[in-house]
Amino acid sequence: MNKKIVYVDNAATTAMSDVAVKAMLPYLQNFYGNPSSLHTIGQIAKEELDKARKKIAELLNCEEREVYFTSGGSESDNQAIRSAALHGAKKGKKHIITTVFEHHAVLHTLKKLQTEGFEVTYLPVDCNGLIKAEDVAKAIRKDTALVTVMFANNEVGTVLPVAEIGEVCRKNGVVFHTDAVQAVGHIPVDVKAQNIDMLSLSAHKFHGPKGVGAIYCRKQIPLYTFVEGGAQERGKRAGTENLAGAAAMAAALEDACLNMRKNAEKERNLRDRLIEGLLKIPHSKLNGDFKNRLPNNVNICFEGIEGESLLLLLDAKGICASSGSACTSGSLDPSHVLLALGLPHEVAHGSLRLSLSEYNTEEDVEIILRETPEIVEYLRSISPVWESLEKGEKPHLI
Amino acid sequence: MALYSEKVMDHFTNPRNVGKIEDADGIGEVGNAKCGDIMKMYLKIENDVITDVKFNTFGCGSAIASSSMATELIKGKPLSEALTLTNKAVAEALDGLPAHKLHCSVLAEEAIRAAIKDYYDKNGIAYDKSQFPEHDAEEEHSFTED
Ligand SMILES: Cc1ncc(COP(=O)(O)O)c(C=O)c1O
Numbered sequence: 001m002n003k004k005i006v007y008v009d010n011a012a013t014t015a016m017s018d019v020a021v022k023a024m025l026p027y028l029q030n031f032y033g034n035p036s037s038l039h040t041i042g043q044i045a046k047e048e049l050d051k052a053r054k055k056i057a058e059l060l061n062c063e064e065r066e067v068y069f070t071s072g073g074s075e076s077d078n079q080a081i082r083s084a085a086l087h088g089a090k091k092g093k094k095h096i097i098t099t100v101f102e103h104h105a106v107l108h109t110l111k112k113l114q115t116e117g118f119e120v121t122y123l124p125v126d127c128n129g130l131i132k133a134e135d136v137a138k139a140i141r142k143d144t145a146l147v148t149v150m151f152a153n154n155e156v157g158t159v160l161p162v163a164e165i166g167e168v169c170r171k172n173g174v175v176f177h178t179d180a181v182q183a184v185g186h187i188p189v190d191v192k193a194q195n196i197d198m199l200s201l202s203a204h205k206f207h208g209p210k211g212v213g214a215i216y217c218r219k220q221i222p223l224y225t226f227v228e229g230g231a232q233e234r235g236k237r238a239g240t241e242n243l244a245g246a247a248a249m250a251a252a253l254e255d256a257c258l259n260m261r262k263n264a265e266k267e268r269n270l271r272d273r274l275i276e277g278l279l280k281i282p283h284s285k286l287n288g289d290f291k292n293r294l295p296n297n298v299n300i301c302f303e304g305i306e307g308e309s310l311l312l313l314l315d316a317k318g319i320c321a322s323s324g325s326a327c328t329s330g331s332l333d334p335s336h337v338l339l340a341l342g343l344p345h346e347v348a349h350g351s352l353r354l355s356l357s358e359y360n361t362e363e364d365v366e367i368i369l370r371e372t373p374e375i376v377e378y379l380r381s382i383s384p385v386w387e388s389l390e391k392g393e394k395p396h397l398i
Numbered sequence: 399m400a401l402y403s404e405k406v407m408d409h410f411t412n413p414r415n416v417g418k419i420e421d422a423d424g425i426g427e428v429g430n431a432k433c434g435d436i437m438k439m440y441l442k443i444e445n446d447v448i449t450d451v452k453f454n455t456f457g458c459g460s461a462i463a464s465s466s467m468a469t470e471l472i473k474g475k476p477l478s479e480a481l482t483l484t485n486k487a488v489a490e491a492l493d494g495l496p497a498h499k500l501h502c503s504v505l506a507e508e509a510i511r512a513a514i515k516d517y518y519d520k521n522g523i524a525y526d527k528s529q530f531p532e533h534d535a536e537e538e539h540s541f542t543e544d
């Protein structure tokens with residue numbers, strides 16, 4: 001393959017940075033010890049693991065003992081939510097508040113909890129993919145055990161008012177968890193300033209390796225164990241630690257935080273050029289709030305076409321993107337996130353998500369802006385839906 | 399992309415018989431935009447033989463490739479033969495489709511039936527109604543999987 005690849009699917013996963021790869025390598029062969037071992041090589045591993053934890057704690061503004069390594073975002077979400085639910089239930093609190101457009105790692109955990117006797121309030125989001133802290137305040141009840149609201153949405157890129165929601169929860173004595181998988185390393189996250197009790201993060205979303213993540217759990221909040229075994233992670237998660245992963249995650253996060261302003265500015269510039277250029281295509285629409293938006297997210301619907309065929313044709317041009325169409329989700333329904341924003345099904349099928357990283361270039365933007373309009377036009381030319389829209393048999397929805 | 403066979407990708411990127419027939423003898427449109435796939439088939443029919451066929455499709459790679467393959471399979475064939483085309487035959491001719499994509503090939507089979515029915519109706523030709531079952535939204539997406 002010598003075709004230029006334009007990778008704009010960084011919300012799905014990122015390439016590892018040189019910094020992260022470099023940080024990982026020593027632990028694969030030289031310092032391979034088990035941090036639980038008594039001997040020198042094991043004790044070196046333990047020290048290195050502690051260093052990684054310390055670095056992450058500093059970057060999140062918490063204490064080392066408040067950071068627990070996991071296998072990634074999904075596991076962190078599962079454990080944090082189940083733990084808070086279990087703790088609430090012990091005190092007779094079995095009500096949980098969330099939003100309709102969380103990641104499935106959160107939604108499916110909550111659906112499961114509903115079958116176990118918990119009651120869940122799913123707050124609707126507005127047409128821009130936002131909620132207000134007041135909405136959370138109004139939904140809190142005496143028996144509310146947990147509020148879990150994502151920091152930033154993975155599909156439409158909206159950034160939610162997490163600090164305000166955290167404040168509401170703190171005042172009401174309700175545990176607040178946030179799935180910050182798309183936020184950490186991209187926008188400022190400070191668990192103290194933002195009143196966060198529990199937070200999920202995942203290394204592969206900020207140029208770290210896949211299969212490693214962490215939970216921040218404020219020391220006043222109990223964290224329950226779900227993987228039983230050895231006493232790793234202070235007894236909260238058994239299993240020999242993924243030191244190489246943890247070290248690489250810490251290095252990647254440090255790098256991301258050091259360069260956050262610079263990277264965000266670069267991404268924002270590219271993002272805005274993409275949005276402006278793509279919205280020139282007739283009957284297109286930006287999804288998600290323009291202002292409260294991740295610097296790297298573009299999500300646009302094109303009326304009259306279907307997302308998967310758009311992705312396949314973009315891929316043939318070397319452009320790697322994503323869509324919320326039904327046919328890419330493997331179900332008959334388009335993405336729950338786009339539907340939550342109130343988009344009609346037929347419009348949601350034609351969505352395109354481009355998620356940038358600092359590795360993207362002006363040239364990438366030019367390629368996307370050159371190829372996409374042609375592909376959209378072609379797909380519209382063979383689309384019976386577009387035909388009936390253009391003939392006026394059906395009204396244009398966007 | 400490994401999601402689809404080379405055959406599917408070939409029919410998706412270079413669809414055969416794409417377009418419209420202005421003076422079509424039968425037109426069939428199936429699916430709905432809500433579910434994500436819509437197919438419209440245009441047939442030209444002479445002496446009970448399909449002399450030309452074109453399609454327009456709104457849908458995924460599987461839907462477009464299935465439309466293309468289905469048109470190839472019925473072009474030049476008598477109506478009686480076209481009516482026996484199954485989604486399974488379309489999927490097989492494409493060297494297979496991922497299981498969750500089979501429903502898209504059902505639409506191709508249905509679009510052909512709908513276009514032939516349209517031709518019969520327009521020309522007052524009697525036919526066995528059981529050959530053209532009504533589909534509700536659910537049934538549109540049932541498929542045979544083995
Ligand atoms: C918002 C959000 N939460 C959770 C996850 C799951 O993370 P992981 O892939 O590390 O399990 C993702 C990534 O897909 C995500 O975007």
Ligand SMILES: [Zn+2]
Pocket residue numbers: 327434435457458459460461499502
């Ligand atoms: Zn399909």
